[in-house]
Amino acid sequence: MTRRENKTPARPASPALPRLAHARNGGLPLDTGWIASTRVNRPAAERHAAGLAARRPADPATEAAWLLRAVGLIDLTTLSGDDTPGRVRQLCAKARAPLGADLRKALGAGPVTTAAVCVYHEMIAPALAALEGSGLPVAAVSTGFPAGLSPFSTRLAEIEASVAAGASEIDIVISRRHVLLADWQALYDEVAAFRAACGPAHMKAILATGELGTLTNVARASLVAMMAGADFIKTSTGKEPVNATLPVGLTMCRMIRAYREATGVDVGFKPAGGISTAPDALDWLVLVGEELGPRWQEPDLFRFGASSLLGAIERRLDEIAFGAGSTPRRHATG
Numbered sequence: 001m002t003r004r005e006n007k008t009p010a011r012p013a014s015p016a017l018p019r020l021a022h023a024r025n026g027g028l029p030l031d032t033g034w035i036a037s038t039r040v041n042r043p044a045a046e047r048h049a050a051g052l053a054a055r056r057p058a059d060p061a062t063e064a065a066w067l068l069r070a071v072g073l074i075d076l077t078t079l080s081g082d083d084t085p086g087r088v089r090q091l092c093a094k095a096r097a098p099l100g101a102d103l104r105k106a107l108g109a110g111p112v113t114t115a116a117v118c119v120y121h122e123m124i125a126p127a128l129a130a131l132e133g134s135g136l137p138v139a140a141v142s143t144g145f146p147a148g149l150s151p152f153s154t155r156l157a158e159i160e161a162s163v164a165a166g167a168s169e170i171d172i173v174i175s176r177r178h179v180l181l182a183d184w185q186a187l188y189d190e191v192a193a194f195r196a197a198c199g200p201a202h203m204k205a206i207l208a209t210g211e212l213g214t215l216t217n218v219a220r221a222s223l224v225a226m227m228a229g230a231d232f233i234k235t236s237t238g239k240e241p242v243n244a245t246l247p248v249g250l251t252m253c254r255m256i257r258a259y260r261e262a263t264g265v266d267v268g269f270k271p272a273g274g275i276s277t278a279p280d281a282l283d284w285l286v287l288v289g290e291e292l293g294p295r296w297q298e299p300d301l302f303r304f305g306a307s308s309l310l311g312a313i314e315r316r317l318d319e320i321a322f323g324a325g326s327t328p329r330r331h332a333t334g
């Protein structure tokens with residue numbers, strides 16, 4: 001099946017689209033031979049992933065530099081049933097100024113923001129208002145997030161509504177059954193239709209890897225999503241029983257690398273769900289640095305999808321800057 005033409009009406013995208021200014025992924029025709037020949041050796045992936053922690057930066061100054069970089073890569077997220085405009089305004093204030101001025105001064109760091117704010121559709125308007133003038137994009141989760149089981153027409157309309165409301169990044173979820181049934185054509189058609197509906201907004205394809213059964217399925221779904229035009233591939237919604245894991249991350253990075261070698265196109269990577277400690281952030285940065293290179297430590301090609309990681313990084317930076325005893329005094333609550 002051929003890809004659908006972009007049918008989303010042009011609407012001014014939210015101001016930060018230039019943050020994703022590298023050439024977009026135009027996709028490829030579905031290549032079933034490539035998909036069938038792709039396999040992953042799970043024990044080897046697990047062994048490799050287990051070694052990443054040993055390669056975290058050892059000295060505190062380098063660790064602080066890495067963690068400052070990680071802050072700028074976070075899609076600061078709230079995806080709760082009890083989200084309110086007030087909570088989203090607080091989140092956006094944190095996204096604009098994620099670290100206190102005293103902490104930045106102690107670390108010798110300049111101004112920093114997170115990469116984006118990620119919310120449900122209903123929270124796009126308060127997020128845009130709260131981020132006005134900051135240059136920070138609003139990402140919206142879409143297509144029946146998190147299960148992706150609402151009617152197809154509803155899922156397309158949901159994307160279009162969020163783009164029309166001003167989201168410049170759309171995080172879609174795939175139908176897991178297409179992967180579990182190895183119906184690659186159905187998966188390709190679905191993701192290509194979502195990509196067309198996104199129009200100017202950049203699309204992150206959430207694979208929900210914890211529900212795909214095998215790493216081989218993760219690899220194949222990654223390839224199909226990229227062939228169908230995904231700008232980013234993303235591990236998880238944060239709502240599956242198992243979310244972002246390093247063996248899954250390794251698998252997806254290797255597929256991004258293979259796609260780049262075949263097409264010359266850079267596709268972004270977003271691990272999401274359960275990434276909640278400073279060492280977690282370091283492990284993911286080691287992984288993408290080793291597998292894809294430093295370009296994938298920049299916000300146009302890498303994001304952390306996380307609701308609690310920022311607080312953990314802030315506490316660790318505080319320890320580095322002011323000493324271990326300072327954290328309880330300076331951060332009364334986690």
Ligand SMILES: O=C[C@H](O)COP(=O)(O)O
Nearest residue numbers: 237238273274305306307
């Ligand atoms: O896309 C982002 C995830 O939903 C965040 O998951 P988390 O709450 O486990 O950090």
